[in-house]
Amino acid sequence: MSPSVVVVGAGPAGVRATAAIAGKGVPVTLIDEGARVGGQIYRQPPPGAERPPKDLYGSEAAKAVAVHGCLKEFKGLIDYRPSTLVWNVFKGQLDLKSAGGEEKVPFDRLLIATGAFDRVIPFPGWTLPGVFTLGAAQIALKAQGVAIGRKVVLVGAGPLLPLVASQYLKAGAEVAAVIDVTPFSAKVAGFWQMMSKPDVVLRGLGYLYEIRKHRVPVFYGARNLAVDGSQNVESFSWTSSGGKSHRVDCDAVGASFGLRSETQLADLAGCEFEFDHLLRQWLPIAREGGRTTQETVYVAGDCAGIGGADVAELQGDLVANSILEDLGVSVDKERLTVVEKRLRQYSRFRAGMERAYPFPHHLLDDLPEDLMLCRCEGIKLGHLMEVDAKTSPHDVNRQKAFSRVGLGRCQGRVCGMAAAEILSKFNGSSIESAGRLRGQPPVKPITFTGSSAT
Amino acid sequence: MVERPQQFQRLYEFGAEPLTFSVDGKTLEARPGELLLTAILLHRGHVRDFEFTDAKRAGFCFMGACQDCWVTLSDGSRVRACDTLVENGMEVLTTYERNAALEGQEDVS
Numbered sequence: 129m130s131p132s133v134v135v136v137g138a139g140p141a142g143v144r145a146t147a148a149i150a151g152k153g154v155p156v157t158l159i160d161e162g163a164r165v166g167g168q169i170y171r172q173p174p175p176g177a178e179r180p181p182k183d184l185y186g187s188e189a190a191k192a193v194a195v196h197g198c199l200k201e202f203k204g205l206i207d208y209r210p211s212t213l214v215w216n217v218f219k220g221q222l223d224l225k226s227a228g229g230e231e232k233v234p235f236d237r238l239l240i241a242t243g244a245f246d247r248v249i250p251f252p253g254w255t256l257p258g259v260f261t262l263g264a265a266q267i268a269l270k271a272q273g274v275a276i277g278r279k280v281v282l283v284g285a286g287p288l289l290p291l292v293a294s295q296y297l298k299a300g301a302e303v304a305a306v307i308d309v310t311p312f313s314a315k316v317a318g319f320w321q322m323m324s325k326p327d328v329v330l331r332g333l334g335y336l337y338e339i340r341k342h343r344v345p346v347f348y349g350a351r352n353l354a355v356d357g358s359q360n361v362e363s364f365s366w367t368s369s370g371g372k373s374h375r376v377d378c379d380a381v382g383a384s385f386g387l388r389s390e391t392q393l394a395d396l397a398g399c400e401f402e403f404d405h406l407l408r409q410w411l412p413i414a415r416e417g418g419r420t421t422q423e424t425v426y427v428a429g430d431c432a433g434i435g436g437a438d439v440a441e442l443q444g445d446l447v448a449n450s451i452l453e454d455l456g457v458s459v460d461k462e463r464l465t466v467v468e469k470r471l472r473q474y475s476r477f478r479a480g481m482e483r484a485y486p487f488p489h490h491l492l493d494d495l496p497e498d499l500m501l502c503r504c505e506g507i508k509l510g511h512l513m514e515v516d517a518k519t520s521p522h523d524v525n526r527q528k529a530f531s532r533v534g535l536g537r538c539q540g541r542v543c544g545m546a547a548a549e550i551l552s553k554f555n556g557s558s559i560e561s562a563g564r565l566r567g568q569p570p571v572k573p574i575t576f577t578g579s580s581a582t
Numbered sequence: 583m584v585e586r587p588q589q590f591q592r593l594y595e596f597g598a599e600p601l602t603f604s605v606d607g608k609t610l611e612a613r614p615g616e617l618l619l620t621a622i623l624l625h626r627g628h629v630r631d632f633e634f635t636d637a638k639r640a641g642f643c644f645m646g647a648c649q650d651c652w653v654t655l656s657d658g659s660r661v662r663a664c665d666t667l668v669e670n671g672m673e674v675l676t677t678y679e680r681n682a683a684l685e686g687q688e689d690v691s
Contacts, residue, residue: 506635
């Protein structure tokens with residue numbers, strides 16, 4: 129009997145891994161929350177909303193099409209489960225939930241490739257209708273052919289900012305301002321390391337050229353961000369690095385500050401984590417070839433540390449080989465060496481990218497106490513500080529119990545990292561000591577039917 | 583307060599014939615291929631009432647992570663507007679009947 133190999137997530141990492149495993153004749157189950165393969169980066173619009181790949185993915189169209197199509201030849205070996213949530217991992221089994229019902233799927237080898245989500249830092253007005261993440265702004269355009277508003281301000285601290293801005297402008301949307309909260313000098317500092325991937329740098333410069341061509345003002349080093357409006361977004365204000373106040377009228381804001389890995393399933397699978405100082409977040413320990421501290425569990429792509437779509441594809445390939453090797457299937461060592469070499473280039477590039485877009489500590493400096501920190505439960509920053517002053521230890525799990533920050537329906541995906549940053553700042557302690565929110569099943573809200581409660 | 587007539591702006595037209603669905607009893611037009619978040623925000627400025635104040639919400643992440651765009655369908659099921667496709671005849675409810683017991687509690691807006 130064949131071993132049960134399960135891949136969770138059908139983005140570039142999961143799809144490439146699935147193809148590589150099936151390519152060796154080993155059956156794979158591929159489970160994905162999305163309705164179609166591609167993940168968020170190469171997301172395919174629903175039927176009815178399709179557009180030509182070149183319009184959707186720009187310079188990355190060929191890669192997207194390749195990822196979408198690479199499973200076709202292995203159809204007979206792949207048990208593909210779209211629109212299915214994996215809500216728990218326990219004792220070698222996954223708990224699944226889909227429109228069809230609930231199911232348990234045992235695994236001998238599990239690859240977690242659950243990607244990433246926007247890193248959120250709250251600012252006044254961020255819960256108003258019309259404020260979205262940059263990821264959301266991009267998905268609105270890519271998957272639905274809409275802009276998040278008629279006059280949009282885009283704010284960020286990562287490469288997604290110029291990308292989304294250029295995509296909006298190409299599509300004919302009005303962008304009122306592009307606001308990079310990190311300083312321009314950081315781009316200069318990271319430039320040479322980023323030049324280890326000159327093609328990627330060139331692509332990035334292309335985005336900036338597009339923004340300039342449309343005469344959209346670009347600001348660097350912004351602080352004191354705020355959205356103003358009574359019931360909806362009416363304007364966006366900030367202070368420049370020189371201390372000057374700015375305000376632009378707009379009806380929508382796309383704002384997020386880098387990415388954070390989706391690690392809940394790795395946590396539930398019992399993988400040990402360590403704090404990654406470069407990416408400033410807790411990540412499952414991934415040893416050689418994507419092996420975690422759990423013998424049967426592997427990680428690849430952005431859920432193992434932010435690297436982007438190209439890295440995700442390479443890692444998917446690499447980790448698939450680890451799985452095959454560990455199952456005693458012979459692998460092509462020479463090809464593996466090539467993949468490893470390419471990954472090393474990207475690792476140097478990533479270091480440059482993190483220098484170009486450093487974590488924006490200054491956004492935490494002037495947060496008002498009445499700022500809504502947890503948007504699910506409506507908990508303010510002042511409440512967390514009040515509770516934290518009275519209870520210890522000063523970590524996110526302890527403070528979650530008393531403040532409810534991180535206890536809402538998103539399970540801290542949105543506010544958890546900001547809460548940790550704020551606790552560390554408030555107590556003058558290290559960011560590691562603020563800890564990380566523990567993963568809890570179900571990892572997303574699910575509805576149980578009567579029959580499933582047996 | 584004047585309700586914003588729409589939050590989203592359509593940049594690319596979909597080819598298919600329109601369908602109709604309703605939000606809080608009001609019949610609206612949508613195109614096959616639209617997710618509920620899109621279908622709703624092309625006709626108004628918010629998706630749902632926030633549970634604890636008079637504020638409104640319009641979703642946030644568009645990828646099923648933040649859980650901020652939950653709406654109720656006529657069969658009582660609750661779904662995320664951002665990953666549910668609009669269907670012909672779909673009846674969507676977005677208002678939240680504030681529990682009388684919540685009245686008088688500290689406003690957290």
